[in-house]
Amino acid sequence: MPTDIGSILIQLFSGLSRAMMLFLVSSGLSLIFGVMNILNFAHATLWLLGGYLTYTLFQLFSNTFGDHALLIVPAIVIVTGIMFVLGWVLERVLIRRMYAREVPEQLLLTFALILIFGDLIKLIWGVQNRRIFLPIEPIAVFDSYVNPYFFVIIAAGFGVAGGLWWFLHRTRYGKIVRAAVYSRDMVSALGIRIPTIYAGVFALGIAIAAFSAGVFLPIMPIGLGLDMDLIIQCFAVVVIGGFGSILGTFVASIIVGIVYAFSIFIWPGGALAIIFLILVAVLIWRPWGLFGTEMRY
Amino acid sequence: MSSYKNDYQWSQIVETLNKTISRRDFIITSVAAGVMTMVPRFVTAGAAEPYRIGVCLPTTGSGANYSERPIKGLPLIAAEINKRGGLLGKHPIELYFRDTQTKPDVGAREARSLILNEKVQTIIGTWSSAVAMAIQEITHEHKVLHLAATSNSSKIVNENYTPYSFQFGPNSRMQSGATVVAVLNMIKSKGWKSYVTLGLDYEWGRDAQKVFVDKLTKESPETKLIKVFWAKLGETDFTSYITAIMALKPDFMFGAIAGKDNETFVQQAKASGLFKRIAYPGVFLPVTELMQQRKTLPRHIIGLNRCPFFAHMDNPIMQKYVKMYQDKFGKDDYPDDFACMYFDALNGLDQGVTKAGSTDSDAVRKALTGATIDTCRGKLTFRDCNNQLDAASYVGEVVDTPDYPFPIFDPKSMVAVQGHEVWVPTCEEVRKLQKKRI
Numbered sequence: 001m002p003t004d005i006g007s008i009l010i011q012l013f014s015g016l017s018r019a020m021m022l023f024l025v026s027s028g029l030s031l032i033f034g035v036m037n038i039l040n041f042a043h044a045t046l047w048l049l050g051g052y053l054t055y056t057l058f059q060l061f062s063n064t065f066g067d068h069a070l071l072i073v074p075a076i077v078i079v080t081g082i083m084f085v086l087g088w089v090l091e092r093v094l095i096r097r098m099y100a101r102e103v104p105e106q107l108l109l110t111f112a113l114i115l116i117f118g119d120l121i122k123l124i125w126g127v128q129n130r131r132i133f134l135p136i137e138p139i140a141v142f143d144s145y146v147n148p149y150f151f152v153i154i155a156a157g158f159g160v161a162g163g164l165w166w167f168l169h170r171t172r173y174g175k176i177v178r179a180a181v182y183s184r185d186m187v188s189a190l191g192i193r194i195p196t197i198y199a200g201v202f203a204l205g206i207a208i209a210a211f212s213a214g215v216f217l218p219i220m221p222i223g224l225g226l227d228m229d230l231i232i233q234c235f236a237v238v239v240i241g242g243f244g245s246i247l248g249t250f251v252a253s254i255i256v257g258i259v260y261a262f263s264i265f266i267w268p269g270g271a272l273a274i275i276f277l278i279l280v281a282v283l284i285w286r287p288w289g290l291f292g293t294e295m296r297y
Numbered sequence: 298m299s300s301y302k303n304d305y306q307w308s309q310i311v312e313t314l315n316k317t318i319s320r321r322d323f324i325i326t327s328v329a330a331g332v333m334t335m336v337p338r339f340v341t342a343g344a345a346e347p348y349r350i351g352v353c354l355p356t357t358g359s360g361a362n363y364s365e366r367p368i369k370g371l372p373l374i375a376a377e378i379n380k381r382g383g384l385l386g387k388h389p390i391e392l393y394f395r396d397t398q399t400k401p402d403v404g405a406r407e408a409r410s411l412i413l414n415e416k417v418q419t420i421i422g423t424w425s426s427a428v429a430m431a432i433q434e435i436t437h438e439h440k441v442l443h444l445a446a447t448s449n450s451s452k453i454v455n456e457n458y459t460p461y462s463f464q465f466g467p468n469s470r471m472q473s474g475a476t477v478v479a480v481l482n483m484i485k486s487k488g489w490k491s492y493v494t495l496g497l498d499y500e501w502g503r504d505a506q507k508v509f510v511d512k513l514t515k516e517s518p519e520t521k522l523i524k525v526f527w528a529k530l531g532e533t534d535f536t537s538y539i540t541a542i543m544a545l546k547p548d549f550m551f552g553a554i555a556g557k558d559n560e561t562f563v564q565q566a567k568a569s570g571l572f573k574r575i576a577y578p579g580v581f582l583p584v585t586e587l588m589q590q591r592k593t594l595p596r597h598i599i600g601l602n603r604c605p606f607f608a609h610m611d612n613p614i615m616q617k618y619v620k621m622y623q624d625k626f627g628k629d630d631y632p633d634d635f636a637c638m639y640f641d642a643l644n645g646l647d648q649g650v651t652k653a654g655s656t657d658s659d660a661v662r663k664a665l666t667g668a669t670i671d672t673c674r675g676k677l678t679f680r681d682c683n684n685q686l687d688a689a690s691y692v693g694e695v696v697d698t699p700d701y702p703f704p705i706f707d708p709k710s711m712v713a714v715q716g717h718e719v720w721v722p723t724c725e726e727v728r729k730l731q732k733k734r735i
Binding site: 004007008010011013014015017018021122127128129131133136137138139140144145146147149150219220221222223224225226229260261264265268269271272 | 356357361362365498524525526527529531533534536537538539540541543544557560561564565567568569570571573574592593
């Protein structure tokens with residue numbers, strides 16, 4: 001394993017970038033479970049749908065206004081809004097019927113959504129990978145090169161983490177959401193409409209996923225099947241961090257991302273296995289996760 | 298219905314493909330093609346028995362990117378043969394498309410279904426050697442011909458050999474051998490001393506990496522392999538691998554990466570500055586990639602492909618393929634390596650049946666074994682001990698050209714490493730590798 005500071009720092013950036021990718025997708029999953037007790041197996045498929053929509057909108061903008069890299073920003077913003085609305089509708093039409101059901105039934109419903117949205121994607125966009133090509137040029141750092149887009153992803157991850165913390169701890173609506181986690185009945189008794197809270201949280205989770213898909217597009221292609229790959233890693237992150245804990249999800253993402261990046265140095269073939277070994281260890285010694293609460297477990 | 302004629306029906310299939318393929322999922326079109334090919338059974342009562350061919354290709358998963366053009370083009374070749382009545386002038390070809398999803402179990406299931414339910418006599422396909430080898434077991438069991446048009450693990454014709462399988466492209470051993478030939482030249486000219494490998498962790502990737510390392514170690518033992526990296530098939534984030542490779546500072550890297558993964562790797566490596574520091578000779582760049590990545594592909598890297606149309610535009614068969622394809626799908630589209638090898642497979646079958654004078658699978662395989670066939674790459678011969686076509690691998694520098702709207706390999710410096718230069722040297726050695734089958 002290389003020991004020079006430059007190589008270690010660049011690998012660290014790479015690991016942090018991967019960590020923030022995982023956090024951006026997992027945070028919505030964790031938020032939805034934490035507040036609503038819904039295991040949304042279709043979360044990554046909705047993430048994928050957000051990515052395809054961003055791709056299409058960016059192409060549309062590029063064809064209309066010419067090739068400008070910054071056109072990705074309005075594309076991401078608009079799609080985040082669209083997916084917020086879609087999330088709201090899904091919660092009102094389907095998810096709300098699942099609150100009183102057992103987890104296996106929730107999984108069946110959300111798995112059905114995976115198939116439906118997967119086929120929809122196939123019909124509209126076909127089976128080829130899609131990505132947005134931006135003229136990203138490497139920058140020289142520590143006698144080597146680094147992909148500058150790492151820093152965009154890291155900034156987006158920290159931004160969403162900070163934003164979620166601010167929302168949950170510093171806004172009235174956020175405080176209501178946190179209260180609803182512990183006692184829906186009490187919040188309801190105060191005259192606050194729980195269904196609206198739930199719809200909003202579900203929509204927010206999906207919107208964050210869509211936002212992250214747009215952010216990833218210039219560095220990572222999206223394609224059918226990626227959602228299934230991603231959801232497994234997201235579940236690993238959420239279990240390690242503790243279901244429902246945004247802080248836990250953030251810390252677990254960093255652990256997973258950095259451990260993965262440095263495992264590539266030491267044991268490239270076993271990098272993913274090491275992550276799942278951590279998951280197994282957490283499940284044995286602290287089943288509620290690093291930052292979860294025993295009560296919820 | 299009664300007005301249908303075989304060639305007309307084929308042109309209808311192609312029309313359907315042509316109208317829909319540009320925007321919509323080509324799964325639908327392949328299913329449509331499969332359904333339409335069944336029509337002749339009901340409208341040509343009294344005609345000779347049709348010759349049914351199963352086409353197993355992934356329309357999902359890593360290999361989907363390379364299936365589009367073979368699916369679009371195969372009906373054109375079949376229609377061409379059917380214009381003269383089909384095989385032997387009396388067995389019109391019917392194609393049955395199936396999606397393998399790039400999964401061995403699905404491929405095997407579809408192959409068995411094609412043989413038992415559709416009564417196909419030949420299966421062409423597929424992408425992914427792991428899937429092809431699963432199909433190979435089924436075709437061997439049922440004594441059905443298997444034309445491995447593009448899947449190219451050397452095991453298909455060596456360790457897993459069956460007399461019913463024929464390989465139409467350079468296999469992984471030959472392809473890696475060709476890369477070694479190119480790399481040896483560069484080791485001499487550039488003074489390279491160390492390298493790393495990054496391969497996709499599945500049948501083909503493992504096979505290609507092993508052959509490359511073994512051969513290079515034999516030819517240039519002083520060139521040191523620093524580290525071996527394996528990434529999973531379908532990897533979308535190579536950044537940790539890229540930064541790790543850059544940290545090791547090798548002189549060059551060998552990649553056994555294909556499909557969508559290859560495009561992802563090249564783009565992420567470019568953005569991370571890998572190509573500024575480390576040479577990457579022999580990156581697999583079929584025409585598909587040259588077209589799709591025309592704006593972003595780094596120029597002057599040394600690529601490898603298996604059946605580039607631009608290397609054989611002096612060959613009338615290749616000219617015909619390109620013209621036929623472009624007449625249907627527009628001047629901006631070209632048949633890629635995969636399409637050309639599938640076209641050769643179907644035309645090769647036609648030649649085998651003609652030589653055998655029969656459509657019986659045993660007669661056809663005997664006729665093709667050791668036979669020389671006309672292909673878009675010239676006259677090529679099947680090796681009689683393992684049914685491997687003596688196909689070249691093409692190594693060249695990626696450059697822009699005014700002739701095409703995408704980069705190609707520099708015609709001035711491109712090297713075609715012939716199959717027999719790099720395959721397992723003797724048939725005696727090949728037979729030692731081949732397992733005994735019942």
